[in-house]
Amino acid sequence: MPAKTAKATGRPPAGRAVAGAGKAARRPGRTTAKRSLRKAEGTRPFTVFLDRDGVLNENPGLQVRRWKDFRFLPGVPEALARLKAAGARLVLVTNQPGTMMLLSTPGMIHRLHDRMQEDLDLHHARLDRIEASFTFLPTRRRKPRPGMLEDATATLAEEGFAVDRTRAVMVGDKVKDAEAGHRFGIPAILVATTHDATTLGAHALKRGVPVVAIVDGLPAAADTILRMMEGQR
Numbered sequence: 219m220p221a222k223t224a225k226a227t228g229r230p231p232a233g234r235a236v237a238g239a240g241k242a243a244r245r246p247g248r249t250t251a252k253r254s255l256r257k258a259e260g261t262r263p264f265t266v267f268l269d270r271d272g273v274l275n276e277n278p279g280l281q282v283r284r285w286k287d288f289r290f291l292p293g294v295p296e297a298l299a300r301l302k303a304a305g306a307r308l309v310l311v312t313n314q315p316g317t318m319m320l321l322s323t324p325g326m327i328h329r330l331h332d333r334m335q336e337d338l339d340l341h342h343a344r345l346d347r348i349e350a351s352f353t354f355l356p357t358r359r360r361k362p363r364p365g366m367l368e369d370a371t372a373t374l375a376e377e378g379f380a381v382d383r384t385r386a387v388m389v390g391d392k393v394k395d396a397e398a399g400h401r402f403g404i405p406a407i408l409v410a411t412t413h414d415a416t417t418l419g420a421h422a423l424k425r426g427v428p429v430v431a432i433v434d435g436l437p438a439a440a441d442t443i444l445r446m447m448e449g450q451r
């Protein structure tokens with residue numbers, strides 16, 4: 219079995235906290251089956267909205283529009299798999315204005331996302347919904363406006379999943395991502411991949427956008443989210 223597939227079980231690497239694992243594991247005499255049942259009973263769904271460039275993949279500064287130019291940041295598929303295993307719905311909300319500058323077409327971006335999903339499938343980390351905005355004009359869907367989050371929420375509702383804004387979080391690498399989350403009514407975590415934490419913190423403060431944490435990447439953001447959701451059980 220390739221290492222990739224083995225990681226897709228949702229089992230955390232040694233030393234990583236995961237929702238529900240710690241307390242039950244320390245109790246003597248409890249069988250594995252009982253622990254699993256307890257964990258399943260305790261799992262309440264939640265929603266993670268994700269920016270793409272700089273969160274899932276390396277952000278080279280130019281629009282990433284072809285699979286050959288797409289590089290997952292370290293630990294990203296595994297972090298998405300851990301979130302899914304803990305009950306997350308994963309929603310991508312990405313501004314892709316390059317299409318308006320004739321750098322790409324929406325079709326190219328959709329094909330890239332289809333290929334990305336195939337790769338994430340190998341990790342049991344498929345995104346549940348992908349929303350993309352293809353303009354740099356200030357439309358309701360372009361972040362920092364929350365239209366893509368609202369539209370994804372409406373689509374998920376049609377599919378039978380109600381997004382609970384008290385159990386949802388936005389993860390981005392720019393303050394406009396956090397602002398979209400804030401306008402939607404959910405907290406935000408920023409990853410310091412494109413800008414350093416000090417710059418992000420100062421920018422968020424200047425814009426009056428609350429941020430619950432600034433971490434170094436999606437794996438650390440996933441740890442924070444799992445702790446947040448665990449605390450709400």
Ligand SMILES: [Mg+2]
Binds near residue numbers: 272273277
């Ligand atoms: Mg970004």
